[in-house]
Amino acid sequence: MTTNDHQNAAGGTDAPSVNVVDDRHPLPDPGLEEHRPRPTDVDEGLARRAELQVTALFALVPVLAIAFVVIYFAVPREMYVKFGSFYANAQHVGLGLTLGIAVLSIGVGAVHWARQLMNDEEIVEERHPAHSSDEDRNATLAEIDKGIADSAITRRKLVGRSLLGALGILAVPALVTLADLGEWPTPTRIGETLEKTIWGTKRAEKDPGVYIVNDVTYKRVKAADLRIGQLVNAEPENLQDLEGHELQGEKAKAALVLVRMEPSRIKVPESRREWQVGGILAYSKICTHVGCPISLWEQQTHHLLCPCHQSTFDLGDSGVVVFGPAARSLPQLPIAVDAEGYLYATSDFTVPVGPSYFERDSTKDYKKGDN
Numbered sequence: 001m002t003t004n005d006h007q008n009a010a011g012g013t014d015a016p017s018v019n020v021v022d023d024r025h026p027l028p029d030p031g032l033e034e035h036r037p038r039p040t041d042v043d044e045g046l047a048r049r050a051e052l053q054v055t056a057l058f059a060l061v062p063v064l065a066i067a068f069v070v071i072y073f074a075v076p077r078e079m080y081v082k083f084g085s086f087y088a089n090a091q092h093v094g095l096g097l098t099l100g101i102a103v104l105s106i107g108v109g110a111v112h113w114a115r116q117l118m119n120d121e122e123i124v125e126e127r128h129p130a131h132s133s134d135e136d137r138n139a140t141l142a143e144i145d146k147g148i149a150d151s152a153i154t155r156r157k158l159v160g161r162s163l164l165g166a167l168g169i170l171a172v173p174a175l176v177t178l179a180d181l182g183e184w185p186t187p188t189r190i191g192e193t194l195e196k197t198i199w200g201t202k203r204a205e206k207d208p209g210v211y212i213v214n215d216v217t218y219k220r221v222k223a224a225d226l227r228i229g230q231l232v233n234a235e236p237e238n239l240q241d242l243e244g245h246e247l248q249g250e251k252a253k254a255a256l257v258l259v260r261m262e263p264s265r266i267k268v269p270e271s272r273r274e275w276q277v278g279g280i281l282a283y284s285k286i287c288t289h290v291g292c293p294i295s296l297w298e299q300q301t302h303h304l305l306c307p308c309h310q311s312t313f314d315l316g317d318s319g320v321v322v323f324g325p326a327a328r329s330l331p332q333l334p335i336a337v338d339a340e341g342y343l344y345a346t347s348d349f350t351v352p353v354g355p356s357y358f359e360r361d362s363t364k365d366y367k368k369g370d371n
């Protein structure tokens with residue numbers, strides 16, 4: 001083994017300065033410069049100043065954590081800020097800045113601490129076969145103990161405590177954001193949210209029900225405008241009264257497909273005789289497998305195919321599953337037509353829309369095809 005098989009280091013300790021020509025390489029190893037102590041190693045005043053700088057960086061973290069919490073509760077979620085071409089949600093900007101600067105402060109403080117205050121010692125690391133004998137383990141543990149001593153954390157107690165405080169206080173923003181997971185899903189709460197849609201809430205007292213509108217034009221759909229074989233993506237008219245999170249939540253649950261089929265070619269059970277208008281039927285657009293929106297429509301077979309995992313529903317037979325992993329029929333919406341020929345929902349869906357796991361805590365017993 002030649003000298004270059006070692007990682008060489010020179011220093012003010014006992015590390016040798018190496019300048020040996022290796023047969024395999026024409027250039028001599030220049031070795032390392034002589035070790036020079038840092039200003040903070042020789043001047044206690046500078047060391048104290050560095051200690052205060054590190055402490056100040058760590059002390060900034062609790063302030064930013066409190067600011068995070070204040071912004072979370074005080075800044076309205078609908079508020080936006082504009083700087084030139086930059087346009088963003090004010091709460092997101094505030095939360096991002098406070099949490100980001102807090103983490104940055106810990107990082108910068110830790111680097112400053114390591115560079116200025118931890119023991120500055122250069123060592124020679126001999127290469128040797130890697131193994132993990134008891135001896136090595138004990139040596140490693142001893143090194144860890146030495147590292148703790150070298151970090152000066154036991155001597156510089158202020159730095160250690162401020163770091164612990166800074167790391168501990170970061171749990172507060174994490175806990176606060178758990179509030180965004182929403183309310184605890186009790187059966188009652190599920191019944192009021194996941195198992196209900198806006199189709200059951202009339203827009204005006206005089207309306208016979210919730211009018212169905214085209215989800216592109218937002219105009220009411222007239223029964224006479226639907227051709228046999230046609231599929232229209234639709235939504236409830238009263239969505240237009242909502243905004244923000246409420247709009248998104250209700251829109252996701254209320255998505256609808258309207259289809260018109262030849263009445264003589266569809267099966268309408270007695271219990272659903274009043275749910276359709278001359279071969280026009282309305283179904284949830286949300287797949288009952290894991291919730292993809294569906295609208296791949298096969299006119300001839302009356303099948304609606306989900307593009308995600310190929311679940312196929314027969315809309316001419318109460319939306320039952322004819323293929324694929326979905327375990328439940330597509331929920332059908334009862335509809336009727338007013339005096340002017342516009343379609344409206346006479347009630348909400350009678351079963352929950354969306355993936356079947358929504359039913360886990362339900363108090364009702366929904367059976368396959370029984371919707």
Ligand code: FES
Pocket residue numbers: 287288289290291292306307308309310311324325326
């Ligand atoms: S989400 Fe429709 S088949 Fe899986």
